[in-house]
Amino acid sequence: MHRSSIALLCLGFVRAILQNITVDDTLPDIVYGGRKFQCNTATPCDESTDELFNQSATLTSGSITFNFTGVAYYASLELLGVADIMLDGEVLAALNITTLSDTRTDYIFKTGLNNIPHTLSIVPAANSLTIIGLDQLIYTASLPDKKSHVGAIVGGVIAGVALILGLLLAALFARRRKLILRRNQRKSAVLRGITVARQNHAAGEEDAKELPTSS
Ligand SMILES: *[C@@H]1O[C@H](CO)[C@@H](O)[C@H](O)[C@H]1NC(C)=O
Numbered sequence: 001m002h003r004s005s006i007a008l009l010c011l012g013f014v015r016a017i018l019q020n021i022t023v024d025d026t027l028p029d030i031v032y033g034g035r036k037f038q039c040n041t042a043t044p045c046d047e048s049t050d051e052l053f054n055q056s057a058t059l060t061s062g063s064i065t066f067n068f069t070g071v072a073y074y075a076s077l078e079l080l081g082v083a084d085i086m087l088d089g090e091v092l093a094a095l096n097i098t099t100l101s102d103t104r105t106d107y108i109f110k111t112g113l114n115n116i117p118h119t120l121s122i123v124p125a126a127n128s129l130t131i132i133g134l135d136q137l138i139y140t141a142s143l144p145d146k147k148s149h150v151g152a153i154v155g156g157v158i159a160g161v162a163l164i165l166g167l168l169l170a171a172l173f174a175r176r177r178k179l180i181l182r183r184n185q186r187k188s189a190v191l192r193g194i195t196v197a198r199q200n201h202a203a204g205e206e207d208a209k210e211l212p213t214s215s
């Protein structure tokens, strides 16, 4: 039990660091379910390719699926039409963007997720003539902080010393209590002895009185 509490204390000192990982629209980590067209320097969709991450974006009328393990995601995309933003099969948002000037989609993000594998999917409604332009996906990975291992060791040592001190103190108190108990016992034994002796003495005097006189 003491050993496990030390382990728990050590674990408490191992913190995680959060790291944003950017995944470009061109990488195979992102799976496109339908037709796609790549906008890049060779085939620019407009003049602003320079503003895109890795100078590329992917236009698609199909679904986009992305698996990641982390605590947050941020999608950099533009969308015209109707689509569901889904995480792990659950609809997080139903988008319906009908005018080009409204394609602001910087609200497609979610933080505070459990640090487990997740599936993000952007699914256009059937027959909706939806077009998605994806530039990048960012996810926040939660990695164990190697630097804090020193902290964990120091914490563990401090906890260990505290535990040993505590055990020593407890042992000392137990010993003291035992000593006091034994002294009290000895004291009462002495008292008992005195009482018994006194009684015997008194009885002896009486016996003496009753002793038959020698004939
Ligand atoms: C990750 O990126 C998002 C969006 O740019 C930002 O809001 C967030 O603070 C970043 N998190 C970390 C740990 O850098």
Ligand SMILES: *[C@@H]1O[C@H](CO)[C@@H](O)[C@H](O)[C@H]1NC(C)=O
Pocket (backbone or CB within 6 Å): 023, 024, 026, 027, 054, 056
């Ligand atoms: C940029 O895009 C190219 C393909 O066009 C790809 O090979 C490369 O890995 C991308 N770079 C990053 C940092 O994603």
Ligand SMILES: *[C@@H]1O[C@H](CO)[C@@H](O)[C@H](O)[C@H]1NC(C)=O
Pocket (backbone or CB within 6 Å): 082, 096, 097, 098
């Ligand atoms: C999307 O919005 C338009 C008008 O803003 C509306 O006519 C249309 O029915 C909506 N579509 C869905 C699937 O909600």
